[in-house]
Amino acid sequence: MKAQHYILFLSIFTLNSFANTQVHITSDSLSKEPIFAYYQILNQKIALDTAYFNETNSTSLSFEGISGIKEIWLDWGKTTINLLVKAETEISVNIEFKNSSQPKIRFSGILGEVNNYVRQEQDFFRNFRYKEKKYFEWDKDELTTGHKLIRDNLEPKRNSFFAKEDLNQETETLIREILNANIFLFEFIWTPNLFSEASNYSSDVKVANSLISRIEFDNKLLHTNTINYHGILSQMLRLEFFKFIVLLPEAEAKTHIVPFLNRISEFPYNEEFKEYLKASIIHEFSNALSMKDWEELLSLFEVEYGKSYYYSILKKRHQELIELNRDKPAPYFEALTVNGTSTAISDLKGKWLYIDVWATWCAPCIAEIPYSIKLQKELADKKNLLFVFLSIDQDKEKWLNYLAKQTELTALNLNMSNQEAITNFYKSYDISGVPRYILIDDKGILIEHNMTRPSESETLKRLKGL
Known part of the structure; x- marks a missing residue:
């Protein structure tokens, strides 16, 4: 099941000035997976609490350390829920799947209808x-x-x-x-x-x-x-x-x-x-x-x-x-070639890899393509170096059509179109957007998760020295 993202905002009833913030959750889906609660600041996750569903498919999260109204996140398996909570208060939320991948989420409480309206928008x-x-x-x-x-x-x-x-x-x-x-x-x-x-x-x-x-x-x-x-x-x-x-x-x-x-x-x-x-x-x-x-x-x-x-x-x-950036094996991923065959990162051991993560809809990515072509030509004698162009286009036809027109874009062209696979790849390599360039050595060790671009002079010097 694909990852689900629901933006839910809730303001909640104040109980007293000393209570922890509490979120009570019930669901019709039996799950042994934990629910992680956290908030984000500067894209960093700050943990709040972890809980498991009991035999009645309910659980509660309780935490302190926040003030005022804050947006927190609940990660539960492949479901992610965002909600606004008010410090030192509590809220109840019911999640109903009813054999559907799209759950029905309803809020109760003094501002429950506000949250339901925000969900409607x-x-x-x-x-x-x-x-x-x-x-x-x-x-x-x-x-x-x-x-x-x-x-x-x-x-x-x-x-x-x-x-x-x-x-x-x-x-x-x-x-x-x-x-x-x-x-x-x-x-x-x-x-x-x-x-x-x-x-x-x-x-x-x-x-x-x-x-x-x-x-x-x-x-x-x-x-x-x-x-x-x-x-x-x-x-x-x-x-x-x-x-x-x-x-x-x-x-x-x-x-x-x-x-x-x-x-x-x-x-x-x-x-x-x-x-x-x-x-x-x-x-x-x-x-x-x-x-x-x-x-x-x-x-x-x-x-x-x-x-x-x-x-x-x-x-x-x-x-x-x-x-x-410590020397350790590059996180595993796999993608499809132009011919539709699967290639895993582990299949490419034996050569240094300069991986270009890009997409046809990314203007800065496309702007780097001419520099990539030039870089390949200048390093054509480096037999221990392989250029890998990893597209994250979910529309594979657009990717193939672009490659058909860009005849000089040789080397190994791969495509990763599954959203869940892309999300996992982004997390593994700490990617927030494209273009991104990655350097992996011939033993499969991650050397640079954020290598310089083809247009930067440092890139040619670095790759020449391999």
């Missing part, structure tokens, strides 16, 4: 994406019109719903901001045409400014740790960073990170937001820089914020990178 977005078959082919004008239709459709329903709910002003405002963040994410991140145009090192400042002008810089919203809101802040940072380097398109982005961190200090936001934004950009570049370069950024952050909570999160990330 999430379903609306999901259905819209798949109902509109040409959605991903819309141009900017069509996207603008489509997004207006979405807002026009949701706004009266939302206003009508809140008019019937007995919420205090502070809670209603926060929930509305969370709902707006969901729409934001739908518009600017789930829309490849607009997203790639705005983020592909372009000078489309109009799109960037339109996004930034609509973001709520609210500390209470920041503290909820909702993944959609933090995702929007990350998108804003990317757009600001691309605007920052647009006048120097030939320079490598990494040379501008420190000046950009200084630029963040000048943003018209409060100090807590500036600290978070700096930590966020440093964390994001942990997947784009060498360990040495990233450690230099971490040291700079320590000087300014060494006692902050975000520094402790970055240190946790640092330890993960140290463990990942």
